[in-house]
Amino acid sequence: MSSTTHDAHHDHHAPPKGITRWLFTTNHKDLGILYMVFALIMFFVGGAMAMIIRVELFQPGLTLVDPHFFNQMTTMHALVMIFGALMPAFTGLANWLIPVQIGAPDMALPRINNWAFWLLPAGFTLLLLTLFLPGGAPAGGWTMYPPLILQLGDAFPFLIFAVHILGISSIMGSINIAATILNMRAPGMTLMKMPLFVWAWLITAFLIVAVMPVLAGAVTMLLTDQYFGTSFFNAAGGGDPVMFQHIFWFFGHPEVYILILPAFGIVSAIIPTFARKPLFGYSSMVYATASIAFLSFIVWGHHMFSVGMPLAGQLFFMYATMLVAVPTGVKIFNWMATMWQGSMTFETPMLFAIAFVILFTIGGLSGVMLALAPVDLQYHDTYFVVAHFHYVLVSGAIFSVFAAVYFWLPKWTGNMYDERLGKWHFWLSTISVNVLFFPQHFLGLAGMPRRIPDYALQFAEFNMISSIGGFVFGLSQLIFLWVIIKCVRGGEKASDQVWEGAKGLEWTLPSPAPYHTFERPPVVK
Amino acid sequence: MAMTRQDDARCFVLRPNVGLYWRTTVRVYVITVIVTLTVALSFTLAGFWPILPFAGVELVALGVALYVTARRGRYREVVRIDERRIEIEKGYRGPEQSWAFDRVWSEVVLEPPAHRWHPSRLVIRCGAGAVELGAFLTEPERIRLGRELRRCIGPVGTQSVEGGPISEYKQ
Numbered sequence: 001m002s003s004t005t006h007d008a009h010h011d012h013h014a015p016p017k018g019i020t021r022w023l024f025t026t027n028h029k030d031l032g033i034l035y036m037v038f039a040l041i042m043f044f045v046g047g048a049m050a051m052i053i054r055v056e057l058f059q060p061g062l063t064l065v066d067p068h069f070f071n072q073m074t075t076m077h078a079l080v081m082i083f084g085a086l087m088p089a090f091t092g093l094a095n096w097l098i099p100v101q102i103g104a105p106d107m108a109l110p111r112i113n114n115w116a117f118w119l120l121p122a123g124f125t126l127l128l129l130t131l132f133l134p135g136g137a138p139a140g141g142w143t144m145y146p147p148l149i150l151q152l153g154d155a156f157p158f159l160i161f162a163v164h165i166l167g168i169s170s171i172m173g174s175i176n177i178a179a180t181i182l183n184m185r186a187p188g189m190t191l192m193k194m195p196l197f198v199w200a201w202l203i204t205a206f207l208i209v210a211v212m213p214v215l216a217g218a219v220t221m222l223l224t225d226q227y228f229g230t231s232f233f234n235a236a237g238g239g240d241p242v243m244f245q246h247i248f249w250f251f252g253h254p255e256v257y258i259l260i261l262p263a264f265g266i267v268s269a270i271i272p273t274f275a276r277k278p279l280f281g282y283s284s285m286v287y288a289t290a291s292i293a294f295l296s297f298i299v300w301g302h303h304m305f306s307v308g309m310p311l312a313g314q315l316f317f318m319y320a321t322m323l324v325a326v327p328t329g330v331k332i333f334n335w336m337a338t339m340w341q342g343s344m345t346f347e348t349p350m351l352f353a354i355a356f357v358i359l360f361t362i363g364g365l366s367g368v369m370l371a372l373a374p375v376d377l378q379y380h381d382t383y384f385v386v387a388h389f390h391y392v393l394v395s396g397a398i399f400s401v402f403a404a405v406y407f408w409l410p411k412w413t414g415n416m417y418d419e420r421l422g423k424w425h426f427w428l429s430t431i432s433v434n435v436l437f438f439p440q441h442f443l444g445l446a447g448m449p450r451r452i453p454d455y456a457l458q459f460a461e462f463n464m465i466s467s468i469g470g471f472v473f474g475l476s477q478l479i480f481l482w483v484i485i486k487c488v489r490g491g492e493k494a495s496d497q498v499w500e501g502a503k504g505l506e507w508t509l510p511s512p513a514p515y516h517t518f519e520r521p522p523v524v525k
Numbered sequence: 526m527a528m529t530r531q532d533d534a535r536c537f538v539l540r541p542n543v544g545l546y547w548r549t550t551v552r553v554y555v556i557t558v559i560v561t562l563t564v565a566l567s568f569t570l571a572g573f574w575p576i577l578p579f580a581g582v583e584l585v586a587l588g589v590a591l592y593v594t595a596r597r598g599r600y601r602e603v604v605r606i607d608e609r610r611i612e613i614e615k616g617y618r619g620p621e622q623s624w625a626f627d628r629v630w631s632e633v634v635l636e637p638p639a640h641r642w643h644p645s646r647l648v649i650r651c652g653a654g655a656v657e658l659g660a661f662l663t664e665p666e667r668i669r670l671g672r673e674l675r676r677c678i679g680p681v682g683t684q685s686v687e688g689g690p691i692s693e694y695k696q
Binding site: 213216224247 | 644
């Protein structure tokens with residue numbers, strides 16, 4: 001070497017090894033795996049909290065935990081499952097699948113992708129540590145209504161900052177997904193050729209970007225009301241506590257659809273594969289998804305009929321909410337029409353997808369019941385609501401994640417999963433989830449309030465049945481964990497296409513998919 | 526991913542491929558701004574102004590992120606080879622780092638990855654100094670660049686390329 005004008009940066013491009021690979025990775029597949037592993041861990045953490053709830057409710061009386069800790073469990077269970085399990089699971093699937101489904105080499109903003117993921121463990125560490133603070137973890141419900149939430153002890157600022165961190169993570173993730181889908185599609189991959197999972201995520205990403213600042217602003221106003229003397233929601237200072245509910249649910253209802261739209265995309269990929277028919281009504285599915293997203297902005301009032309609102313407001317929110325049934329019905333019809341006279345087989349992903357269609361429809365129908373303002377006054381804050389949203393989010397959203405994992409696991413690992421164990425997982429989960437949640441409809445209709453650790457004796461039988469269902473459902477998830485571990489460690493080698501009826505760019509890749517894919521864009525015809 | 530070679534000057538210009546075109550980026554950004562500000566301003570008009578700064582921060586962060594991503598497309602690595610010297614420059618708007626090696630004592634090394642998932646590394650080494658090239662290239666492009674560089678550098682010097690012929694490197 002004769003001379004250097006700058007000290008050579010010798011080896012800083014060395015390939016990452018060990019833990020650094022996962023800490024600093026910008027590879028979409030690595031980050032997808034990280035998201036999904038994190039979601040799985042949080043699923044079991046949130047599940048453990050659910051088990052505590054169901055053990056306490058197994059019999060009337062205060063049997064296991066004190067009421068304050070019970071309230072912490074109901075609140076934290078919701079926060080962990082929504083922000084820690086479901087959203088990261090879908091973001092993980094998006095990370096892994098969207099680039100390979102649209103023929104892109106990676107996500108548009110790989111470093112932000114890394115940052116978005118690592119904010120999640122930070123946020124959840126902050127949130128879960130509140131369990132050990134004086135006064136305990138948040139116990140006023142995941143909706144954080146004032147003035148109750150302002151009675152929280154030292155955990156209050158931790159809760160607010162954790163929500164902020166998780167919100168930033170969600171925003172970064174969704175910005176990345178939107179930019180990737182819009183700008184990095186392979187030649188020929190027009191918008192109306194994109195897989196429905198990609199479409200669902202594009203719409204979801206815009207929902208997240210639109211509503212997350214609303215959540216951030218709402219919790220910050222709680223913070224300033226508590227510590228800086230403002231009165232946004234303090235009636236004594238001229239504020240309005242009910243406005244928090246309006247603002248929260250302006251975020252919260254789109255959030256519900258953030259949790260279900262990607263599930264629609266997953267099911268729309270799986271059913272045509274195992275029915276060996278193209279998806280019925282592709283474009284109507286796209287428009288239905290967009291319609292549901294639009295409607296999600298104008299139905300928030302149905303969460304708060306009981307606070308008192310003008311008749312015109314009740315009518316508006318009631319009819320707008322019932323309108324959601326129209327595009328949702330289009331989707332359910334299209335899935336059924338896709339299966340109609342199809343050459344169907346019933347592998348585990350298909351079983352979960354079919355269960356999704358049936359059980360999500362049950363959740364949707366109870367949602368229509370809740371949309372009716374006059375009767376909602378009876379159902380409000382009862383176990384009927386608990387049954388409704390668990391049918392939508394457990395046998396809906398979580399079942400779709402199960403289906404997705406079984407469907408794409410061979411592509412991720414290169415190995416087929418154990419079909420026999422997969423079917424055990426399906427049947428135990430499907431039976432137990434109904435034993436767990438269906439009786440809660442009856443409990444709610446009979447008047448049992450939600451978020452209570454004790455109850456009147458007439459609710460004892462259904463609660464015991466529900467708890468037994470909960471225990472079986474919880475245990476059956478260990479089968480799911482074992483299936484994944486077993487598949488990662490080895491098994492029958494998967495072909496590139498994996499499933500006979502599978503269509504799409506990801507199935508043109510080898511199994512397992514290489515670390516870098518579509519470095520040269522494929523041409524889509 | 527683009528890699529050009531100017532044969533007469535023995536000059537290689539390497540630049541990363543960027544999927545985000547600036548005009549499209551701006552379009553996406555404007556749509557996002559309109560939607561987000563509509564929501565935030567509505568709440569602000571109702572008196573709940575703290576939503577607006579968050580929307581603003583979100584939009585600024587988005588704008589910065591998109592700008593930084595677009596800037597990545599300006600990165601260049603230039604390798605000039607004459608009979609005696611190899612000059613390497615790296616930078617965004619102009620040469621921000623540069624190296625000069627004696628061609629006779631230089632060698633092109635394609636280091637195989639430590640793991641099959643990781644990319645290989647293409648390095649020009651001279652004595653104790655080494656510079657990695659084309660870390661952003663795809664694997665076939667990096668192998669092709671290594672072969673081209675060896676063709677330019679190899680016949681003059683007497684050293685061999687470590688690890689055998691570059692084309693034999695198995696991904």
